Amino acid sequence: MPTEEDQGYHFGVIRRAIDRIDAAGGAALSLDDLAAEMHMSPAHFQRVFSRWVGVSPKRYQQYLTLGHARALMRERFTTLDAAGTLGLSGSGRLHDLFLRWEAMSPGDYARHGAGLTISHGYFAGPFGDTLAMATDRGLCGLAFTEETGRAAAFADLAARWPDATFVEAPDRVAPMVEAAFSRTGETRLHLIGAPFQIKVWEALLAVPSGHVTTYSEIARAIGNPKAVRAVGTAVGRNPISWLIPCHRALRKTGALGGYHWGLPVKRAMLAWEGARADAQAG
Template sequence: MTDAAIQPDAPVATAQAGDTAADSYHYALMRRAINEIDSADAPLTLDDLASRMKMSPAHFQRLFSAWVGVSPKRYQQYLTIDHARSLLAHRHTTLDTALQTGLSGTGRLHDLFLTWEAMSPGEYAAGGDGLMIRWSQIPTPFGPALVMVTDKGICGIAFTAETGPGAAWADMAARWPKAAFKEDDAAIRQLAGPVFAGRGETRLHMLGAPFQIKVWEALLQIPSGHVATYSDIARRIGADRAVRAVGTAVGRNPVSFLIPCHRAIRKSGGLGGYHWGLPVKRAMLAWESARTDSL
């Protein structure tokens, strides 16, 4: 499989706000804005940011609002490194009480209903032997994503804006070394398209070792707009001393965003790592925080 075989179409600048193509186009702009913010010595004004993006302030403001619903100044605050520390101080979810307080059932993806099934130990050991996996790249609010599905549901989501499509393909396909793969753009868009629009029921088909599955279950208890530490997750699954192993399992999550590994951060408030690039993780946390604040 070559990079060219899965190279996504260029974003369509004329897409209507509110659909995933428009969101993906806006994320490409946000990615550039993140780079500008990171390289600046001080906070940037609207005029500064717009100039660096080679856009008029009014047009830049409109695109920002269409994507995230807050001003560029406010969103810039969400993108700073200190935002993770603020989340830790004010929206730190203790996983043992999340279900009791009702947090983990709210604010996921609007009214999205998520169900999932883990592959059996035999299926896991077989490396996908006899399994047909359909795939395609689709636009998402966080840039293009490689999405893979089985007959039972979505089995992989990889964001390619930072890693590139070829590296994402090699990473995801290697998890099922004996599976057969078929490109099926229509099927993927029909199944995965509603996921990023926050509509309907979504089925996941998870491939992972028992320890990894436990970690991913804990991640599902972190509500949108909140965070938990790797230590919290370790305690939740009864493996207090296995923080490093938890971090590895978080990074191996095959269905990014839906199983929200981006909501796991360090005790210090640092973001830690993210398998598909820290700019994507920061954008996800900022995007969710803005929406949580607007409720």
């Protein structure tokens, strides 16, 4: 298992590789050429990719193309259960991680976090520098700062709960982050949002790793099929990225749509999951 430092470094390489593959305009790049662009030896570049995702750089290129999302729509589209099967708290599996989640009550949400202490810290994760926040009930915020910067990411999450007390305490948050990124054990989530938002986020938890769904499918699943635009807004307001997999929500056309922490991060997440799913199936 790569260390946190390895994970952050690996994502930096992947982020540069995305730019280089895009610049190639669809032309396949050899291992030697791509490694040279990353200022790495072919052998080192191969090892980085293999440790990060489990497939070769040559094979991984197909998962970083803009057409990958459309392929997922054709091959791994997930329909969601009807609203009656979705509650406001529960548990479930996400890749190899066992999640338990608890939703804030509407009354607590209306108090804008008053009386709530939220610990936070920055960590190296599989998708770059990561801001994590937690209450005593579990992780309540997970943001990726590579595209936005740390200050903007912190301001964004903190504004969700303006009357909460924020304490820099990475040691308190670290065990939760370790469980989340190691994909083993149990991680608790504390969903802090309006009831409609929480319903949307819970629907996202039903989408398996390596699969995708659409904003309209989520709207149907929560019993409000005309609320596609509101669903899109709620998806974008998801404070616990990756674990609540808003990156798996696409437009009906197969277009990526937006991603709160930057489209390169979303593409890398979809590519990582797709490649691992195929490697495990093979």
